[in-house]
Amino acid sequence: MRHVNWIVAVALASFGITAMAAAWPLDFWPSRFGPGEGFLPVVLGAVLAVLSLGIALQNWRKKNEGKPETESLNLTKPIRAMLIFILYLIIFDFIGFVFSTAIFLTLYIVWVEERRLRQAMTISLAVTVVTYLLFVQFLGVDLPLGVLEGVPEWIS
C-alpha cells in the first residue's frame, strides 16, 4: 500500500509538471491588466508538483520508519470488470446502447461475479429494458441505436 502512496504522489507531481509545461507557451501575465490564460495552470501545476513531491518524500521517510504494510489488493475482479467495461465502451457506439448493454451486463455477471448464464441473461434483459424505457423513451436522452438505426420507430 505504501508503494501505491508513493506512486500516486509521484503521478500527481508528474501531472502538475506536465500541466506547467503544456501551459508555459500561453500568456502568463500579458499586460498590466492582469493574468492571461496561462497563469492559473502554470501556478497551480507548480504548486501541485511541489506539494505532491513533499507528500512522496514524507511517504519515503515513513517507509523507512514504520511497520511494513500488510494489506494487499485483490485485483482479479477489478481487472476483469474493467476489461469488460472497455469492451462495452468499444462496442457502445457501433452496435448501439441496447445490445452493448445487454452483452456487457451478461458478461459482467458471468465472468466477474461468477453467476449462472441464465440468471445473468435475465438480469441483463430486465435492466437493459428498464434503462432504455426510462432514459430514451421517458427522458428523451439520445443514446446510440447502432444496428437498430433505420429500424422503424415502433420496433426500436
Add this chain to the structure above:
Amino acid sequence: MDILSSLGNGFATALTPINLLLCAAGVTSGTLIGMLPGIGPAAAMALLLPFSFGMEPASVLIMMAGIYYGAMYGGSTSSILVNIPGEAASVVTCLDGYQMARKGRAGAALGISAIGSFIAGTFSVIGLMLVAEPLAEFGLRFGPAEYFLLMLLALMTVGLIGGGSMAKSLAMAIFGVLISTVGLDVVTGRERLTFGMFGLVEGIDFIVVVMGLFAISEVLSLLTQRTRQHIPPPTRIMEVLPNREEMRRSVAPIARGTILGFLIGVLPGAGASIASFISYGIEKRYAKNPELFGQGEIEGVAGPEAANNGASGGALVPLLSLGIPGSGSAAVILGAMILSGVRPGPMLFEQQSQIVWALVASMYIGNVLLLILNLPLVPFLASLVRTPIHILLPIILVLSVVGVFGLHNSVFDLWLLLAIGISGYFLSKAGYGPAPTVLGVILGPLLEQNLRQALKISNGSLSIFVGSSISLVLLSLLLFSIGGRWAYNRYQQSFSKQGTP
C-alpha cells in the same frame, strides 16, 4: 401584518386542489428524476417544463417549486444509497451518507436528509419572505474580488473535509481546479491542456469527474474486497428511521446548515454546492470526534443537507427581488416565469404580488409534501441498499455510462470516465479523497474568472483583495482556517508524541 396577509392570499392560491396536485406531482417526479445520476434539479425542471405549457402562471411556478425540492432530495438519495451524487450539491452527502448506508443506517441517513431538508427549506422560505430586499442588496456588494476570496475560502475548507492529511486534500483540490482549466479559455479562446485531443476542447464536464471518482472508483473498491459486507435487515421498522440519539446530534448541524445555506444561497452564483461543502467543514470542526467524519457520522449528512436546502430559498432572493438567478435551478425558474409572462425584478412584489406569494406559499407546501411523500418511502429506499451486489455494481456502471454519454453524446467522455475512475480508485487507496477534486472542478472556472476580472478592475494591483470590508472579513477567515488547522495539527502531533490518551 402586510406580509402575513399577502402570504395568506398566496396560500389561498396554492392550496386549490389542482395546484396541490401539481405540487405533489412535481415533488414526486422531481425526486425520481433527481435520483438519476447526472440529472440535478435544474435539468429535472428543464425536462418537465414542457408539461407546464398552457397552465396558469401560478400553477407553473408551483409545479416548478415542487420539482425543485423533489430533485434536491432525489440527488441526496442516490448519494446515500449508491454513492453517486445526483447533482453537485449532493456530493458531500456521499462522504458520510453512503458510509451510513454501508453500516445498515441508510434509513437514518435518508430520514435525516428529509427532515433536515424540510426544516432548512421552511426556514429559508421564511427568510426569503422577511429579508429578500436587504439581503439582495448585500449580495450586490460582492464584486469579483469578494467572490474570488469566497471561492478560495470554500476550497480551503476542503482541507478539513477531504479526509486524511490536509496536504493530500489541498493537492486534490488543486488537481480539480487544474482539470477545470482544460479546454478553451473563455476570455482568449485559446486551447489549454488539450494535448491536441479534440475531445478535450470543450473541457471536462464535472459530471464525468463525479461519476468517475465516486461511482466507478467505488465499484472497483467493492470488487477488491475479499469478503462482501452483509447489511443485516432491520428487525423493527423504527430501526430504519433516525433514532433519538441521531436526532439529538442532528439538531445543531441542521440549525447551522440552514443559516449558512441561506446566506450563501443569496450570493448569485455561489449556490448550494458551496454551502454544503462549507457546512461539512464546519460540522467537522465542531465535532467531538472529527476523525470519524467520512465513516458514517450523522452530522456529516444533517448539516450539508440543511445547507443544501437552505441555499434553495436563498437562491430565490436575488431572483425575485432583482431578477438575477442565484443558481442554475433558479435560472430555470426564471425561464418558467418569463414564459408565463412574469418578469422578476424590483417591481415584482408590487405589480404581481399574488403570483410571488403563491410561489412562496407553494415552497412551504412543497417542503411539507416532500416530507409526507418521501418519509414513508424511506424503508423501501433503505431496502434498496440490500440489492445483491452482483446486480447493483453493473447497474451503477451502466447508469454512469448513460449519465455521461447523455451530456454531449460523446464516446470520448466515456473513455475519460474510465480513466478518471481508475485514477480515482488508486487515489482513494492512497488516502486522497474525491470530494476536494469535485469542488475544485466546480469552483475552478468561477475562481479564475473572478480573479482575472478583479485584477483587470484594479489594473493588476493586489490591493483590490483588501479593499472592502467584505474582502477583509473573507481574507481573515481564510487565514484563520489555515492557521487554525496548522495549529491543531501541531497540537495533535505533540499529543501523540507524548503518548497522552
